[in-house]
Amino acid sequence: MTKSISYKSLLFCLALVRPGDALAWLFLKNGVLLVKILPLREKRMDGVRFPEGVLEARQRMEPEVFHTPLTASARLSRLCHGEVRLKWENKQVTGSFKFRGALNRLRTLSPEERAKGVISASTGNHGLALSWACQLEEVSLLLFVPKNAAAEKFRRLAEAGATVIRYEGSCEAAEIYGRQLASEEGKVFISPYNDAEIIHGQGTIGSEILEDWPEVEAVFVPVGGGGLISGIAGLMKSLKPAVRILGVEPENSAFMTASLRAGQITQIEEKETLAEAVAGGLEPGAITLELCSKYVDGMITVSEERIRQAMDLIYLEHGRMVEGAGALALAGLLSQAKDFEGRRIALVVSGGNVSPELFSHLGVKT
Incomplete structure (x- = not known):
């Protein structure tokens, strides 16, 4: 057939x-x-399949998931002495790439799993995306959110229809508790990153980049738990092995970089970062560590000042306000520009859920 x-x-x-x-x-x-x-x-790691799993996800999610623009940036190209294009995932449903994985995961649930509802934990973007996807698919959602998350995010999550519970502790602690509760109640826990179908959904970004720009030579991707870069890297490496995939983390929360160096999930001292959407460590047994080790060519860590500079440049050149995590890819390229002169480079702008007030506070020229 x-x-x-x-x-x-x-x-x-x-x-x-x-x-x-x-x-x-x-x-x-x-x-x-x-x-x-x-x-x-087929390359299988706990159900992850490249490229087939991603291609199936893309078909499964259409037409609700947008094919987001990949546009050239004249100023950034001159600045980096290459050809730079930006993949605008801030234009995706709910303002970030997370809607891709969330919708794909829900559409792989069995009728029995859908009827019971799902549980998750999130600091914001994953929770918002999953809330909207659950509303679309008519699946109930119990969402644990760390108490230190911004009040605006609590409001938006509640408006999207989720039952939101404030959890005392870190996001990774909320994930562990949520997974335990799901096991006790016989429900599915949907991780923001540690799930094969979440990874397949995020990987559809890679298929769109190849569709729009087959000649691309390098892709810079923000990294938190690693679901986004695992999907993009696995898909693109399976179809175009020569393409280079670079992950970018804030210096203040570089858990994946530390874990890759150690060869195991590692805890480090975490500091506050503008890229709050990628802050926090990996949960025990996260499949993304092995996937990143296999498919990602290198990791870059960037300072808070570099993140602020990247947010500023994106706004000045393209008139778009993006969150700190959304500016990580550009921040990474700016810090390594000499190594990529003359290359065709795609930057994944992962999200745009940021307020004008925060931009003003940072001194970004709005």
Whole structure:
């Protein structure tokens, strides 16, 4: 049986040939249709499958998930002496990439799991995305949120329909408690990152980048728990092995960098960061550590001043306010620009949930 996945753009389409013998990669280049046949050697880590899992997720999520723009930046290209394009996930539903994984995960639930409802924990973007996805799919959600999360985020989560419970402790502690409660009640716990279908959903960003820009040579991605970069890197490496995938973390919360160096999940001293959406450590047994070790080419840590500079540049050049985590990819490129001169570089702007008041407080010129 042949199953085809068709997309609107003529630049790139993927056809999945079952029962798993090959992947046909078709795209137009200079007016010529090129076809590349790849054997489907599925790479499995706790249910994670590249590229098939991501391609299935993309089909499963359409049309509710937006194909977000990938646009060129003349000023950033000049500044970095390369060709720079930005992938605007702040334009996704709920203002961040998180809606992709959330919707994909819900659409893989069994009827029995849907009826029971789901449990999760989040500092903001994942919770907001999952709340909207649950509302769309008519699935109840119990969400644990650390007490130190911003009041505005509590309000938005409640408005989206979730039952929100303030949890005393860190986000990772809330995740551990939520997972334990889900086990006791026979419900599904949906991790912000430590879940195969969440990772497949986030990986659809990589398929869109390849569709829109097959010539891309390097992709910079913000990193927190690692679900976003695991999905993007696994998908893109399976289709274009030469592409370089770089993760970027704030120096004040570089848990993935420390864990990769140690070869195991590691706890470090955490400080406050502008990139609060990626702050916090990895939960025990997180599959993203192994995925990042396998598919990510390198990690970059950046200062708070560099993050602020990147937020400023994005606003000045493109008129868009993005959150600190959303500016991490540009911050990483700015710190490593000499190593990528002359390259075609995509930057994932992961989210834009930030208030004008915060911009003013930071001194960003609005």
